[in-house]
Amino acid sequence: xxxxxxxxxxxxxxxxxxxxxxxxxxxxxxxxxxxxxxxxxxxxxxxxxxxxxxxxxxxxxxxx
Amino acid sequence: xxxxxxxxxxxxxxxxxxxxxxxxxxxxxxxxxxxxxxxxxxxxxxxxxxxxxxxxxxxxxxxxxxxxxxxxxxxxxxxxxxxxxxxxxxxxxxxxxxxxxxxxxxxxxxxxxxxxxxxxxxxxxxxxxxxxxxxxxxxxxxxxxxxxxxxxxxxxxxxxxxxxxxxxxxxxxxxxxxxxxxxxxxxxxxxxxxxxxxxxxxxxxxxxxxxxxxxxxxxxxxxxxxxxxxxxxxxxxxxxxxxxxxxxxxxxxxxxx
Numbered sequence: 001x002x003x004x005x006x007x008x009x010x011x012x013x014x015x016x017x018x019x020x021x022x023x024x025x026x027x028x029x030x031x032x033x034x035x036x037x038x039x040x041x042x043x044x045x046x047x048x049x050x051x052x053x054x055x056x057x058x059x060x061x062x063x064x
Numbered sequence: 065x066x067x068x069x070x071x072x073x074x075x076x077x078x079x080x081x082x083x084x085x086x087x088x089x090x091x092x093x094x095x096x097x098x099x100x101x102x103x104x105x106x107x108x109x110x111x112x113x114x115x116x117x118x119x120x121x122x123x124x125x126x127x128x129x130x131x132x133x134x135x136x137x138x139x140x141x142x143x144x145x146x147x148x149x150x151x152x153x154x155x156x157x158x159x160x161x162x163x164x165x166x167x168x169x170x171x172x173x174x175x176x177x178x179x180x181x182x183x184x185x186x187x188x189x190x191x192x193x194x195x196x197x198x199x200x201x202x203x204x205x206x207x208x209x210x211x212x213x214x215x216x217x218x219x220x221x222x223x224x225x226x227x228x229x230x231x232x233x234x235x236x237x238x239x240x241x242x243x244x245x246x247x248x249x250x251x252x253x254x255x256x257x258x259x260x261x262x263x264x265x266x267x268x269x270x271x272x273x274x275x276x277x278x279x280x281x282x283x284x285x286x287x288x289x290x291x292x293x294x295x296x297x298x299x300x301x302x303x304x305x306x307x308x309x310x311x312x313x314x315x316x317x318x319x320x321x
Contacts, residue, residue, distance in 0.1 A: 005112040024115040029122065031110075031153035036146065038153050056112065058150050060121050062094075063109025063134050064085030064221070064248075064270030 003054040012051040016044040019055070030059050069298065071266055073105075073243055074159065074191030074212040076130065080104040081260065082290045083132065083245065084283070085270020086121060093279050094124040100283035107132045107161055107268070110151050122156070132193065134161040141180035148185050160185060161215065161247075162194040171221040175202040179209050186210025195247050198232040203240045214240055215268065217248040218259065222271040224251025227258060237263040253282075253289030260293025261301060 001008045004019065011019055016039055020027050032039040033056040039047050049055065071078040084103035086094055098106060106129050108121060125131070133151035138144035141164065148160040162185070164177045178194045179202060186192045191212045196202055198216035206214055216233050219225035226249060227233065237244045243265030250256050256267040267290055276282035 025113055026120075029120050029154075030113045031150045033146070033150060038149055040153070056150075058110050058154075059113040060108045060131075060133065060151075060154060060156075061111045062086040062088065062091065062121055063136055064087045064107055064268075 001051060002049045005055070005057055012049060012053075014049050016047045016049065016055075019049065020044065020057070023057075025057055030057050032057055069294070071243060073193065076191075078104045078130075078266075080287075081266040081294055082256075082287055083107065083247075083266055083268035085268065085274070086125075087270050088274035089279060091119055091121055091124045094121070095126055096280040097273060097283045098126050098129055100280040100287065101273075102287045103129065103283075105130045105132050105159075107134050107270070108151075109134055109136050110147050110154070111137075130159060131156040132159045132161050134163045134195075135181070136163045136165075138162075138164045138181075139166050140164060140174070141177040141184065144177070144181040145184050148181075148190060149188075152190070157191075158189060159191045159193065162192060173197055173217065175199060178202070179205045182206055182211050183209035186212075193245070198229045198236055200232075200235050200239060203236050207240060207242055211242060213243040213245050213265070215245045215247040218246050218255070219249030221248045223249050224272055224275065225249050226251055226255040230258075230262070233259070233264070234262055253285045256286055257289040257293035257296075260290050261296045263297050264293075266290075 002011050071081050080102045082101050082103050083105045084101045085107045135144040135147040144162050144164050162178050162181050164174045165171050166174050173195050175196050182192045182194050193213045194206050194211050195215045203214050219228035245266040246259040246264045247268040250269050251272045259267050273279050273282050
């Protein structure tokens with residue numbers, strides 16, 4: 001299982017690109033952190049999610 | 065009046081001294097808010113992306129406006145650094161407003177953690193704009209840590225209570241050789257004007273606009289107040305008499321000759 005934004009998902013073996021596409025995230029509008037390390041956009045298609053990993057997908061929202 | 069009076073932060077020049085927040089109001093109002101505020105810097109927050117939410121704030125911010133992501137939600141330096149790095153990865157520059165709060169009741173910034181985060185992020189090439197409780201020693205630590213400005217609070221975030229920390233902000237303005245940007249708690253244009261008269265380099269406001277009856281109109285009012293306060297500061301305020309009075313016209317006294 002891989003934790004994505006706090007939710008457990010059965011997606012071990014998928015790449016970051018595949019995860020973003022599956023979940024409907026726009027790659028150009030998000031940043032991805034895998035086990036506390038930023039994943040550069042150029043590595044989305046080669047970075048494979050392992051069992052037990054934790055992924056954060058973030059974007060900008062309004063704030064002060 | 066010709067405007068050669070630029071605000072310089074991290075080597076970038078700004079004509080506007082009104083930093084606009086983008087929280088707590090409709091994305092559809094952002095363009096009007098930026099326009100009426102005359103803002104060139106706008107703050108944003110970083111949150112877990114929601115796939116169902118197809119609206120993206122970046123689509124609503126006019127081109128040419130510099131983005132200032134904040135680290136709200138961070139409770140310590142480590143979390144603030146994480147958020148700042150993610151914000152930079154979002155690809156909108158390297159400005160960051162550090163905001164670290166341990167306390168959820170008063171939302172007061174943790175000055176010690178803020179200094180730590182400033183040091184780390186400045187070394188990584190960020191233009192660091194730390195939000196802080198107005199304390200001279202902390203401000204000096206922030207200067208040494210590589211901050212690009214110092215952002216003292218006027219009163220608690222979102223309170224619209226105005227310059228509760230007035231005298232301590234004045235000390236920072238007088239002693240710190242970086243732009244002092246009054247952030248948080250400014251509720252009215254008159255308070256923004258007063259901060260600028262004191263010599264603040266800029267004012268940041270969000271809630272005052274978000275909770276106003278007519279947001280774009282209030283943005284316009286703030287812009288005018290900030291410009292007026294800046295002009296007053298640059299022109300040099302007239303002196304205050306400790307006691308007594310001083311006539312504005314020559315007392316010829318002819319009626320009594």
